């Protein structure tokens with residue numbers, strides 16, 4: 273596919289902290305971006321994924337949606353990224369579990385919780401953990417992903433961190449290419465048997481970027 277480059281137009285892509293009004297669009301982008309994993313976790317109830325993600329993100333509104341950023345083009349939300357420090361609390365765990373059970377029933381909710389718990393999102397005290405990097409399907413290959421990661425570098429510097437880390441499935445060659453191009457290198461590859469079985473993604477790659485002074 274030919275690359276059209278919004279990134280070459282100064283100011284065309286703006287990355288900013290997410291607000292409550294962005295959450296529906298952000299949920300749609302996340303579900304489109306991680307469709308396979310939502311299908312595996314929610315099974316036949318995958319049609320509820322956008323609602324569940326939007327409700328879960330909404331839990332963080334009273335705290336100001338810490339760590340969630342969106343990219344916008346012509347005032348439309350077209351991409352998402354989440355950034356977390358080791359000491360930041362996870363989203364309100366009990367309440368998000370309640371949403372899963374409410375939407376998927378007890379068994380479906382427990383199954384989804386178990387699936388998500390298989391993803392190790394730990395990071396070191398000098399690192400920022402990057403997740404939820406997703407761009408709306410019609411807006412891909414125009415530099416939005418690159419702009420989101422450049423913003424992550426800025427946030428990491430402002431937080432006084434030395435590096436950024438993330439996990440990507442080995443099959444996601446597109447994302448791995450984006451991360452390499454943005455300065456990330458492979459730190460390790462891990463085989464996760466349960467994730468392979470339940471999420472159909474058995475090999476995970478930890479990538480890391482060291483920020484230069």
Ligand SMILES: CC(C)(COP(=O)(O)OP(=O)(O)OC[C@H]1O[C@@H](n2cnc3c(N)ncnc32)[C@H](O)[C@@H]1OP(=O)(O)O)[C@@H](O)C(=O)NCCC(=O)NCCS
Pocket residue numbers: 275304305306405406407408411412413414415416417418419439440441444446447449450451453
């Ligand atoms: C991965 C993703 C975020 C990339 O976003 P994007 O806005 O399209 O990325 P960019 O336009 O900034 O592309 C930057 C580089 O990534 C690589 N890349 C992006 N899309 C690609 C594609 N379809 N084919 C090959 N390489 C691609 C290229 O190296 C590209 O640079 P180039 O265009 O100069 O060759 C997007 O494809 C997406 O949302 N995918 C689904 C969700 C996902 O997998 N997220 C990552 C989870 S870890």
